[in-house]
Amino acid sequence: MIGKDKKKYLIEKYKSKSLYFDQFMEESLYSKYGFFNNEKTRSKKTGDFLTSPEVSEYFGNLIENWIEVNNIRGTLLELGSGTGSLIKNFTDEKKSRLLAVERSATARKELQNLGIQIVDSPSKLKNQTIDLIFGNEILDNIPCSIAIYKNNKWFEKGVDISNENFRYELLSIRDKNKKWLTSNNISGCEEFEIEVQTNIQEFIIKLIKNFQPNNFMFFDYGYFQKERINKKYTSLLRTYKNHHLAGDPILNFGEVDITYDINFSALQNLFIKYGYKASIITQKKFLESCGAVTLLKTLKNLKNSSEGLEQLKLQDKILGLETILNLNGLGGFYVLNAKKV
Ligand SMILES: C[S@@+](CC[C@H](N)C(=O)[O-])C[C@H]1O[C@@H](n2cnc3c(N)ncnc32)[C@H](O)[C@@H]1O
Incomplete structure (x- = not known):
């Protein structure tokens, strides 16, 4: 059951009994009741999920090599x-x-001692020209809409917030989302829900217009459009809490991370449309191209010639590096690199 104050907050803000799913996700993650604005930082061992740079210090080092x-x-x-x-x-x-943009007030506090400028939105960085914009596992936290195909017609998933328990409902699809489906050649199929990634698109277009970056680099989990049919899941949306998959987002407003697989084909189409050459490879391949293989060999040799605590420390570092290279896990993520042509 949703708390009275949370429900009142949503109804007053939206002046409606229905939210589109992306609005619900926005509030659930980033509002004053949101998952990323509560007392604990989410992306670390004591939080709710672990990411490549949290698993291995070499993730950042290898990206530096690439730069x-x-x-x-x-x-x-x-x-x-x-x-x-x-x-x-x-x-x-x-x-x-270096500049950093971080929406979560809790995370921003952790960033303070880095000695760099940190803002909560790119709009706070006016009149800058930027060479490289990059981010790990940020796109999957940008709210998505959900399209549902029924009786030969597209709808959007909505959340009815009028009762004590939120429930899903079907709403008419907004034009911008229908356009996203059409422009990415996504045809209707009653077996799948589609995570519509228009908000990612709008976010990136704004970045291009405001900063004319020469390069973009995004790391995330996701798929190519042609692979979607082989994925057995009806939905590619998931929730996480305390390092485990969690329940339905509407039963856990503000309590769980909400994330989904990135459609890398749509992302690639977008960058091409805006004058970029966009390549996509696995994280493993990318890190290997930045020197991960030599680094792993060096660490293993060092470990073999050391002992005691030093050897244990090196073993830990080796394990971290192998984890971010593992194709069945983090190494199987995709890396999109877009270069202005
Ligand atoms: C999954 S965490 C990844 C954190 C970090 N990049 C890492 O790899 O450990 C996603 C982070 O992106 C932030 N975020 C989501 N949308 C954002 C946006 N539009 N602008 C800036 N930060 C955003 C969230 O607050 C959260 O801290």
């Missing part, structure tokens, strides 16, 4: 920095040209 090799000399902007684990070991030279 060097690609001769990216201008301003760097990280989106959704969380605890700052990806950027905290960057060299001082890189930190001096």
